[in-house]
Amino acid sequence: MTRAPTTKRYHHGELRSALIAAALVMLERDGPAAITLRGLARVLGVSPMAPYHHFDDRAALLAAVAAAGFDRLTQRKIESQAQESDAPKSSLIAGTASYVAFVIENPNLFRLMLSNEFADQHRYPDLRRAAAAPAGLLISRIGDLLAGTGQTALSPRDCAQMLWGFAHGIGTLALDGQIAPADADRIARAGARSIIEGWL
Amino acid sequence: MTRAPTTKRYHHGELRSALIAAALVMLERDGPAAITLRGLARVLGVSPMAPYHHFDDRAALLAAVAAAGFDRLTQRKIESQAQESDAPKSSLIAGTASYVAFVIENPNLFRLMLSNEFADQHRYPDLRRAAAAPAGLLISRIGDLLAGTGQTALSPRDCAQMLWGFAHGIGTLALDGQIAPADADRIARAGARSIIEGWL
DNA sequence: ACCTGAACACCGTTCAAGT
């Protein structure tokens, strides 16, 4: 059941990152409720109270895990944008589908990311920053697309929220089994196309 | 802190509904983690173990609360559809905005409804049914709209998932503070319009 | 600086028992 305690020692903040890494594994395997400060300490072979030297409380650890999830998403978006030199429109459609795929591949992580009862504005600035990064990439991409068109009713930011929100929702419905995973990609692309064409 | 125990007695399933009602209050006030079988028993003035006679475990209670949330949403949709005799298109746009408003008004309830690590397909059929009801209403509404058009690429079900997913996502982003509540309504309407026009 | 150990109040869950 519980893994044999490691004999490894942790120094200089290594324990902090080890806690986050172990929590990510636990999260995807057993759900958010399985993330436990004592349980993590057990798995890593340190005393039950050791995690408290790196996180104020359980909520702070969860916030860090969620931030790691947003970082992962940002990384993925950066990579895919680099290798695409498509037209902006089809690039945005592909990005929507890619976001939905991320959600389906990381269900529990995604749920933690968006269940941020933890991110109550003031308390976790790192999480806020990490969560805003993907939106920033999207906004600049959309700015490119809209530059040159006469569009003024909607700002790039409005458009980004519209498209991001759509991807968010399709992913969530797919997680809940309301949309079959096989249909999610098709619906995501068709919807993204309609939304984008509505801007122009 | 803890409310004074009630002297009331519960019979014939009254305790079951009292537990759900109390959980809904707790949920919106203090978040999902505050929903506790022992805590509910305390508030209702029964023994700590009494809830176990009505729910197999904590997850079953949460599933019932989530189902109550979907029922509330269905009720709201039925009422608003009854008083609207608008054109189907503007009715669908209004419905999207109304869904987003529901999310913003019931943040914790909504999060519980969609965080259904509890609804693992087989275990909570009542929750599944309740969750499917709003979609059913939407699908028939869209069927009316599409009847008569030559549209065949997307089924009413596909269209419903597209629009529902969009509302879902905009609501979620508004909860997370990524969209200002004041902007959510405008973005929801503009996006819904684009999506619907994409079908036609 | 980083980790340990004891202690406290709380929870979910099981079981045997009451009416």
Place this chain on the structure above:
DNA sequence: ACCTGAACACCGTTCAAGT
């Protein structure tokens, strides 16, 4: 049928202490 009470293993959190 419905509720109670004792018991167990677990958690989050605080505090004093070690190196």
